[in-house]
Amino acid sequence: MTQHLFIPRQRPFRALLALGAFVALNALLPVTAGGASTETAAQEGRVVLVGFDGADSRTTRRMIDEGRLPNLAGLAKGGTFAPLISTNPAESAAGWAALNTGTNPVKNGVPSFIKRNTSGTQMPAFGHIYQEDMVIEIPSSALVSGLVAAAESLPFEPNMAMGLLVTLAGVLGFMFVLRGLLKVKLELAVALSVLISLAGGYAGMTWMADRSTGGSSDSLASNTYEVPQVFKNAVTQPGFWDIAARGGKRAIVLDAALAFDQETVPGARVLAGLGLPDVRGAGNGNWFIYTTEDTEVHRAPKGWVDSKGSGTGTTFRVDERGGKIVTAVYGPVNFTKKAPLEAQIAEINESLKSPDLGWKTGGELRDKRKALEAELKGLKSAPHDHRVSLPMTLERRGEELAITINGDTQTAVEGGWTDWFRLPFELAPGLVAGGLTRARVMELGEVITVYLHTFDIDPENPPIWQQVSQPAGFAGELAGWAGGPYETLGWSCMTNQLKDKKLPVEVFLEDVEFTMKWRRRLTHSVLDRDDWDVLFSVFSTTDRVQHMMYKYHDPDHPFHDPEESARVVDFFGKPTALKDIVPAIYEQMDVTVGEILAKLDPADTLMLCADHGFTSYRRGLEVNNWLESEGYLTLKPGNTKTNNNMALLAADWSKTKAYSLGLGMIYVNMEGRERGGIVPKGEAKALLAEIGAKLVALRDAGSEEAPFDEPQQVVLDYAIMDDLYQGPQEWGRADYPCADMQVGFAEYYRASWGTVSGKLKLVKNEAGAVVPGPMFKDNSNNWSGDHASNSPHLVTGIFFSSKPVQIPADGVSVMHIAPTVLESLGVPIPENFDLPALARK
Known part of the structure; x- marks a missing residue:
C-alpha cells in the first residue's frame, strides 16, 4: 500500500x-493555544500521569519498606499504591497500547512487538508497527x-x-x-x-x-x-489524550509509546516515543564507530556490521594524516534518485523500439540501461552507496579532539561527549531530513576512536514524511520551551551497543543519565506552563537499566561476576557499585516524582503507572524444541545444516500441530489459516489446553555442569487468548492479531532468543546427523533482565494515585488507567473501553 x-x-x-x-x-x-475553550482553562485541579517503563511493584515495595523511596512512600501513604497488571504478554508494545487506549490488544491491534505473519506463513512480523x-x-x-x-x-x-x-x-x-x-x-x-x-x-x-x-x-x-x-503505527484506537481533547480538555503528552502517525486532534499536543525510527529509518537506531585501529579494515561508506549481533552498529576504519581524519557521516538513502532513474530507463526502452535505431547506438543504449538498472537495484541491495552524506573531520588539538560535522566544530577530551550536532540531510532542493547526533571520544592516544550516537530525528527539522509529534510543529515548540533539541528515537538508551559488547557499561550509564535528565527537563518545561489540563509524561530509563544491569544485581545470574559487580562507577553524581545500579534507578525515579510533586497544587491529581514489571532473566526455553520433544512439532527428515533452523523451513507441516515464535507465543498449525495447516479449528482449544498443562508441569533440572538442588518450575501459567480478549477480529482468522496461546513463564525464565524469531536449536550428534539440541540454555547476553514472556501476575508494574482509589478484587489493570484519567477530568468514558474507572474512596 x-x-x-x-x-x-x-x-x-x-x-x-x-x-x-x-x-x-x-x-x-x-480559543486557547491548546485548542480548547477558554472555560476549560479555569478548571480546578489538573491531572498528571507519569509513566515509568518497567517499574516493578515488588522492587518498589521492598525499597519503600527499606526507606529508600521517600517521595513514593509519601504518595502511597496519602493516596494509593498497588501492583499494576499488564496485558498478556506483559511487554511494552501491548502494555502501553492498552494503557493509552483503554482497550485490549484485539481491539487496539497491538498484541506484542512480534506476531505471526498474517499472510499465513509461519514466520514472525512486527506487531506494533508496519511500513508502507x-x-x-x-x-x-x-x-x-x-x-x-x-x-x-x-x-x-x-x-x-x-x-x-x-x-x-x-x-x-x-x-x-x-x-x-x-x-x-x-x-x-x-x-x-x-x-x-x-x-x-x-x-x-x-x-x-x-x-x-x-x-x-x-x-x-x-x-x-x-x-x-515509512514507519506507521499499528494502534487502531485513539489515546485517552485525544478523547480528553475532544471533550474540551487541553492535553500534553511527552514520549508516549505508539503515539506517532495519528490524527491531529485540536487541544492535544503529543510528542511520540516508542515506535519512532531514527532519521535513517532504522527502528532501533543505527550507531557508528570511527577508528584508526589496524585490526579494522572495512571503510566507508559500507563499513562493517556485526551480523551476529543486533545489526544496528557500523564500524568504519579511518586514517589519520598529519593529525587529521577526513571522513563523512551517512544519513538516509536518497530515494529521490529512484524516479529519475526509472524515467531514464523508460526513455531508453522507448528509444530501443525505434526501427531506425543503429546497432551501435542500440548497444550503447542497452549498456546504459544495464548500468541504470544496476544503480536502481542498488538503492535496496547496496544502500550504503546511495546515502546522503555530510562531511566530518577529526583533528587533534592537544588533549582534545576537534570534531567537525557539516561545518559545526565541537571539542571533547578522551572519555568526553560533545553536545548535539545537527544533521541537515538534503535529499533534493527543499527536501531536508533533519537529524541529531552526539559524539564521544573513546580513544585519543596512538589510536583514535570516536563513537557517533544514533541519528535521532531533529524535533525542529523532522522529515515531513516521518513526523514526531501531533501537530507537526509541537516537537519544535517543545524544544523552544526546554531550551534546545532532545532525543526522539523511540527506543532510547544504548542497549544494543551494550548487547553487542561494543561499548563499556559506563558509556551506557552515561547515556541513561543524559536521557533521564532531558526527560525531566521536558516535563518541567510543561509543568511550568498553565495551558494544559492533563499531562502524560513517560520515562523509559527504568526499563533500559533493568534489561542491561540485572546480571550485576542478581547474584544467582549464571553470568554474575562478583568482582565486576562490586566495581564502582559514577551514576547521577554518586559513586555506585554496578550491583546497585538497578535500585539506584528506582531512587532516581523517586527524585523525579519529588520534583513533580513540588510543582503541583493540592487540587491536582498525580498518578504513576508502568507497562509491566521485571525479573532477572537467567534461563531460556527453546519452545519449539520442547514442542518437538512432545510430538507437537515434527522435523523434516534429511536436514544436514544446523543453521537451517527456522521452523518454517525445518518443520514437516503435514505432521506439525503447533509452533512458537515471538515472546512466548504458541500458534496452532490451523487448517484453513496456516499454509499446510492440519488442525481443525474446532479441535484447536483442546490442543492448546493440553499443551498448556504440560508446560505448567515442566521442570528444569539445570545443566550438567550446574544442576539445581531442586528442579525448577519453568512455566507459571498460560492463557488461551480468545478466552482472554475479544474484539472485532475473529479468532482463527489470519488477521487475528494475538497468538493462540501465551505462555506465562515463571521467575527467572523466558522464551529463548531463538524462539523469538521462530527457530529451533539444532545440533549435530556423534554420528554427524542434525538433531534437536538442548531445550534449556543459560542466558549469556548482557540483556539480563526481562518480563516479556513472564506471567503478567508475576511481573506487575506500579500504580500510584495521590487521591485514594478503591482497588478491585482482581487488581488494577493497565486498562483501568485511561478511564480513570478521563473520569478525573470529567470527560465521558467511551463505551468500547474494557474496564471502568477506579472509584474514588
Whole structure:
C-alpha cells in the first residue's frame, strides 16, 4: 500500500508565517493555544500521569519498606499504591497500547512487538508497527508551500486553518487595494473584501481537504517522490489524550509509546516515543564507530556490521594524516534518485523500439540501461552507496579532539561527549531530513576512536514524511520551551551497543543519565506552563537499566561476576557499585516524582503507572524444541545444516500441530489459516489446553555442569487468548492479531532468543546427523533482565494515585488507567473501553 502526501517545501519564512497567522487568528477566534475553550482553562485541579517503563511493584515495595523511596512512600501513604497488571504478554508494545487506549490488544491491534505473519506463513512480523511506501509532492510555489506549512502548524483542523488563512490574507490584501489604493468607501471596501475573501477561503478549505484525501495537486507540485517503507503505527484506537481533547480538555503528552502517525486532534499536543525510527529509518537506531585501529579494515561508506549481533552498529576504519581524519557521516538513502532513474530507463526502452535505431547506438543504449538498472537495484541491495552524506573531520588539538560535522566544530577530551550536532540531510532542493547526533571520544592516544550516537530525528527539522509529534510543529515548540533539541528515537538508551559488547557499561550509564535528565527537563518545561489540563509524561530509563544491569544485581545470574559487580562507577553524581545500579534507578525515579510533586497544587491529581514489571532473566526455553520433544512439532527428515533452523523451513507441516515464535507465543498449525495447516479449528482449544498443562508441569533440572538442588518450575501459567480478549477480529482468522496461546513463564525464565524469531536449536550428534539440541540454555547476553514472556501476575508494574482509589478484587489493570484519567477530568468514558474507572474512596 502506498500513501499519498503533499509536502510543503521547507522555507525559512514558514515559522514566521505560521506565527503571524496564529496571532491574527487568536484575535478572531475564542480559543486557547491548546485548542480548547477558554472555560476549560479555569478548571480546578489538573491531572498528571507519569509513566515509568518497567517499574516493578515488588522492587518498589521492598525499597519503600527499606526507606529508600521517600517521595513514593509519601504518595502511597496519602493516596494509593498497588501492583499494576499488564496485558498478556506483559511487554511494552501491548502494555502501553492498552494503557493509552483503554482497550485490549484485539481491539487496539497491538498484541506484542512480534506476531505471526498474517499472510499465513509461519514466520514472525512486527506487531506494533508496519511500513508502507508514501508518495510525496513538493510544490513549486513558495506561497502555497508557506500556507500549507502554516495551516498544518496551527492548532486547528488543517482544512479550517487553510480557509481561515486564505480568508484573512484576502481581507488584508483587498482592503489595501480597495481602500488604500483605489480609495473606495470604507463600508464598501470592507463588504467587498470580506465577500471575495470568504469565497477564496472556501476554495482554500476545499483544496486542502482534497489534498488530504489524496486529491490531485499536480498543478502545484514540481516534483513527486516515493518514500520507501515509512514507519506507521499499528494502534487502531485513539489515546485517552485525544478523547480528553475532544471533550474540551487541553492535553500534553511527552514520549508516549505508539503515539506517532495519528490524527491531529485540536487541544492535544503529543510528542511520540516508542515506535519512532531514527532519521535513517532504522527502528532501533543505527550507531557508528570511527577508528584508526589496524585490526579494522572495512571503510566507508559500507563499513562493517556485526551480523551476529543486533545489526544496528557500523564500524568504519579511518586514517589519520598529519593529525587529521577526513571522513563523512551517512544519513538516509536518497530515494529521490529512484524516479529519475526509472524515467531514464523508460526513455531508453522507448528509444530501443525505434526501427531506425543503429546497432551501435542500440548497444550503447542497452549498456546504459544495464548500468541504470544496476544503480536502481542498488538503492535496496547496496544502500550504503546511495546515502546522503555530510562531511566530518577529526583533528587533534592537544588533549582534545576537534570534531567537525557539516561545518559545526565541537571539542571533547578522551572519555568526553560533545553536545548535539545537527544533521541537515538534503535529499533534493527543499527536501531536508533533519537529524541529531552526539559524539564521544573513546580513544585519543596512538589510536583514535570516536563513537557517533544514533541519528535521532531533529524535533525542529523532522522529515515531513516521518513526523514526531501531533501537530507537526509541537516537537519544535517543545524544544523552544526546554531550551534546545532532545532525543526522539523511540527506543532510547544504548542497549544494543551494550548487547553487542561494543561499548563499556559506563558509556551506557552515561547515556541513561543524559536521557533521564532531558526527560525531566521536558516535563518541567510543561509543568511550568498553565495551558494544559492533563499531562502524560513517560520515562523509559527504568526499563533500559533493568534489561542491561540485572546480571550485576542478581547474584544467582549464571553470568554474575562478583568482582565486576562490586566495581564502582559514577551514576547521577554518586559513586555506585554496578550491583546497585538497578535500585539506584528506582531512587532516581523517586527524585523525579519529588520534583513533580513540588510543582503541583493540592487540587491536582498525580498518578504513576508502568507497562509491566521485571525479573532477572537467567534461563531460556527453546519452545519449539520442547514442542518437538512432545510430538507437537515434527522435523523434516534429511536436514544436514544446523543453521537451517527456522521452523518454517525445518518443520514437516503435514505432521506439525503447533509452533512458537515471538515472546512466548504458541500458534496452532490451523487448517484453513496456516499454509499446510492440519488442525481443525474446532479441535484447536483442546490442543492448546493440553499443551498448556504440560508446560505448567515442566521442570528444569539445570545443566550438567550446574544442576539445581531442586528442579525448577519453568512455566507459571498460560492463557488461551480468545478466552482472554475479544474484539472485532475473529479468532482463527489470519488477521487475528494475538497468538493462540501465551505462555506465562515463571521467575527467572523466558522464551529463548531463538524462539523469538521462530527457530529451533539444532545440533549435530556423534554420528554427524542434525538433531534437536538442548531445550534449556543459560542466558549469556548482557540483556539480563526481562518480563516479556513472564506471567503478567508475576511481573506487575506500579500504580500510584495521590487521591485514594478503591482497588478491585482482581487488581488494577493497565486498562483501568485511561478511564480513570478521563473520569478525573470529567470527560465521558467511551463505551468500547474494557474496564471502568477506579472509584474514588
